[in-house]
Amino acid sequence: MTTDRTPPPDAPVAVAVREVRKRYGDRQAVDGLSLDVRRGEFFGLLGPNGAGKTTFIEIVEGLRQADSGTVEVLGHSPWPRNTALLPRIGVQTQASAFFVRQTAREHLVTVAGLYRKDAAAADRSLALVALTEQRDVLVENLSGGQRQRLAIASALVHDPELIFLDEPTAALDPQARRDLWQVLRALKGEGRTIVYTTHHLDEAEALCDRVAILVGGRIAALDSPHRLITSAGARTRLLVPEGRIGLDEAAALDGVDRVGEQGGSLVLETSVPGKVLQALDALTGLDGVITRTATLEDVYLELTGHAAAGGPSPAGGGSPAEGTPAHTLESRA
Template sequence: MTTHSTPPPDTTAITAITVENVRKRYGDRDAVDGVSLAVRRGEFFGLLGPNGAGKTTLVEIMEGLRQADSGTVRVLGQSPWPRNTALLPRMGVQTQSSAFFVRQTAREHLATVAGLYRHDRAAADRTLASVGLTEQRDVYVENLSGGQRQRLAIASALVHDPELIFLDEPTAALDPQARRDLWEVLRALKSEGRTIVYTTHHLDEAEALCDRVAILVGGRIAALDSPHQLVTAAGAPSRLLLPAGRIPVEDADAIPGVDRATVQGGSLVLETAAPGKVLRAVDALTGLDGVMTRTATLEDVYLELTGAAGEPAAHPHSTES
């Protein structure tokens, strides 16, 4: 119990962002509808959801780029709105539509951004290296490829060494190898104790990187927890994939423990909540050569929550933040 002689705990010491009952409406549509969450310091926090779910609006409210209609937001212990210039050096922001000094080289652009925050040109070189653009440092921004511009946008958010980083679809234009390279950059930033708030449509990426994720549907949080806990709570079936034709579908459907057997993409797919039991049965019938096992993933949870209609639903995955 809090008394006059016992001050309340200083949550800013452990919480980077606190959002309480935030709402934002455009016309007759609730873009953000009563969202509450807390992002811990040093946490890699993901915001997931279909297009129009409210992710970008919520992030812009956190960044101080947009005013909420109601509710409260605290970022690093301060209110980001009205535009709080004291927070700017402490935050790095990469948006979906980043602006560049296109008539400068990549290094000149980044040095200009670093200078705005009173950092030297060496910071530009270090950051270019961290995102894999050292070889393009003397290339004019207007001549960079789309993926290279995306990496430069991320470098612009990192060059002033912020403690809180907002990344909005950072790997959207990157090829698979560049995506994986950036993963290592992001993991290194987290290991340094930085807080990262991150939106993506790449669910494998969110599962690999995020400590916790919030899944937004229709402007509301439909689920909030670690990817592992969300997948575990979902109870989604595992899938065993066999070469098609090895076992007739009707025989596979009769195997004890198989919930459903279908043919998909040249494979016989067995859905089951008891993969060990089904594997033993398949081994006895035909052997395990060529059999693959796929466990439930964050994508299964996401698809269950978002659904075809895109409407929020009460769900046991939802937790208090």
């Protein structure tokens, strides 16, 4: 299923990956990953530390050689290092390098010059990430969040068509995060393709057309955030003010799967919230009752929790079909 902002399944492909593997010693970091990123798509790559995200991204960017499998980026192989691709892609890594004795603007002018872009491109990138006021500040004197924004500006200064962002909001405060969201939405609106890793699940849910959740070097689930949430059957939580209803009485309500206590509230988990709300209304009224619907974080925690508990991996070592969470595959294995 597509939306008005999601490229259709038959859209041209920006990144095509087939059965890519990478091992470090006795650890299989990437284990038979296959996926396509469509042109114009905002594609999220999620997973716990050690899931293989950074290794996979570095292979796609041409910074690391895969042990096996094939990768095409904008119709070309990124390895051996393909310099013809460099002007067409922008890369922001977790540990970005800077010319620290230059000002923010001087740094961007230098980077722009490497791509034969003029100083005006540096000024546009500074404005894009809200660093114009810091243009004359030495890079070494910028705050951590400001350096993060400078790294993003460096990835965008040459106007690339494919952008790789590795946890770009990691050092940003909540307002700066939301400001960057607007920048990224604008880039997508211009038709850019964005491949994005993050540990902020609310961010992925708000921004991404599709996400792939990696567990143990494999794809555990791949689809739009909405379809992953609905297909996983994650429960809705109803928060009832403490003292309104007893634990046993709440647990006996038709449709309630689990009851707990949290922060002065009774938490009722259910897959049929309408039915439970109707029953609560008849018993106590709904004043003060808070409904928290399932989120991408619920799906993520369920999938990564299976892996942490030593559950079986998806059969076959390849990618599951879109919309198929790992726990569904595990039940078939």
